Amino acid sequence: MEMMKAADRRAAAGGDVLHLEVGQPTTPAPSGVLAAARAALGDDRLGYTAALGIPELRERIARWYRERYGVVVPASRVAVTVGASGGFVLTALAAFDPGARVGVTAPGYSAYRNILGALDLEVVPIRVDASTRFVPTPERLDAAGPLDGLVVASPSNPTGTMLTPREFEAVVAWCRRRDVRLVSDEIYHGISYGSAETTAAALWDDAVVVQSFSKYFSMTGWRLGWLVLPEELVRPVERLAQNLFISPPTLSQLAGIAAFDCVDELDANVARYQERRRIVLDGLAQAGIDDVAPADGAFYVYARVDHLGDAAELCTRWLDELGITATPGTDFDPEEGHRWVRFSYSEATDQVAEAMRRLSSWVGRGRS
Numbered sequence: 394m395e396m397m398k399a400a401d402r403r404a405a406a407g408g409d410v411l412h413l414e415v416g417q418p419t420t421p422a423p424s425g426v427l428a429a430a431r432a433a434l435g436d437d438r439l440g441y442t443a444a445l446g447i448p449e450l451r452e453r454i455a456r457w458y459r460e461r462y463g464v465v466v467p468a469s470r471v472a473v474t475v476g477a478s479g480g481f482v483l484t485a486l487a488a489f490d491p492g493a494r495v496g497v498t499a500p501g502y503s504a505y506r507n508i509l510g511a512l513d514l515e516v517v518p519i520r521v522d523a524s525t526r527f528v529p530t531p532e533r534l535d536a537a538g539p540l541d542g543l544v545v546a547s548p549s550n551p552t553g554t555m556l557t558p559r560e561f562e563a564v565v566a567w568c569r570r571r572d573v574r575l576v577s578d579e580i581y582h583g584i585s586y587g588s589a590e591t592t593a594a595a596l597w598d599d600a601v602v603v604q605s606f607s608k609y610f611s612m613t614g615w616r617l618g619w620l621v622l623p624e625e626l627v628r629p630v631e632r633l634a635q636n637l638f639i640s641p642p643t644l645s646q647l648a649g650i651a652a653f654d655c656v657d658e659l660d661a662n663v664a665r666y667q668e669r670r671r672i673v674l675d676g677l678a679q680a681g682i683d684d685v686a687p688a689d690g691a692f693y694v695y696a697r698v699d700h701l702g703d704a705a706e707l708c709t710r711w712l713d714e715l716g717i718t719a720t721p722g723t724d725f726d727p728e729e730g731h732r733w734v735r736f737s738y739s740e741a742t743d744q745v746a747e748a749m750r751r752l753s754s755w756v757g758r759g760r761s
């Protein structure tokens with residue numbers, strides 16, 4: 394956010410900015426969604442809906458699990474939410490009591506730490522690094538002490554790294570044995586480059602799946618997501634959702650049903666990410682920044698930069714001197730993040746390519 398503000402100031406002063414800090418697609422919602430939204434604006438009163446969402450959307454999401462993963466998920470266990478963010482708040486409130494110890498990977502998505510902390514839950518960092526291929530392993534989980542819950546994201550933000558199906562199964566088995574509530578953030582599903590995507594819904598009915606229309610479906614501002622819930626959490630989540638949010642946005646729900654039939658358009662976005670991913674990995678390597686987390690999915694490369702300096706200082710310099718914005722790792726990892734920078738490649742290909750050219754010539758010039 395601070396980088397974005399600094400970038401806006403630079404742009405307002407007439408400077409150019411190449412955005413590698415953004416955490417959202419730059420593409421609009423798919424055309425089928427836009428058409429459905431226009432129709433709903435004309436046809437529907439757009440009042441509140443049921444707290445868990447309109448039945449048609451819950452059914453369509455359940456069908457998505459059958460089509461995409463071959464998994465039977467009853468629509469009754471699907472809760473439509475205000476983005477993954479709203480879904481996570483509901484999950485944390487429904488699944489954990491104050492003081493519960495919840496494991497979150499470091500590095501990991503910072504809002505999860507902040508939400509858990511705001512709800513008086515104890516955030517237990519699970520360090521992931523090159524020695525664990527940047528994913529949580531049973532050994533690292535054992536080292537965390539007793540846990541009530543565990544949040545995993547595969548692909549992850551900021552690393553893009555995915556658990557292999559086997560690694561995922563090992564984490565599920567670990568949670569199952571210890572009665573630890575697993576919360577699987579699957580928001581970057583759909584955006585991966587050859588690695589298999591595993592949904593916790595296929596492995597364990599007691600896991601909570603957090604999902605969203607924000608990334609693959611390219612609908613960040615529509616504020617729509619969903620949960621796949623264990624049976625016993627459906628009613629608590631419904632009551633919380635009714636009181637906290639009343640309902641998810643109605644226009645987004647009506648239009649969101651069409652998103653699942655726009656796969657060709659959405660996969661074309663992913664093909665563009667794939668090209669940009671290659672450009673970033675090659676560009677960073679040319680700039681001597683070649684210690685990176687496995688970029689299996691999402692649209693991020695998490696790269697070690699401590700041979701060049703402190704991450705926050707580097708990001709400030711890159712903005713001032715090169716017009717490039719990137720996100721210092723401190724956002725994702727208070728302890729080790731000063732050594733890392735997250736480069737996002739969700740922006741247009743020519744911008745990403747130009748950013749890499751500027752970066753490698755800056756390093757080539759001896760960083761001056």
Ligand SMILES: Cc1ncc(COP(=O)(O)O)c(C=O)c1O
Pocket residue numbers: 416475476477478479502546549550578580604605606607613617618
């Ligand atoms: C890993 C992760 N989870 C959840 C979210 C929140 O997404 P939403 O827009 O669905 O609230 C984000 C947003 O960037 C994210 O990166």
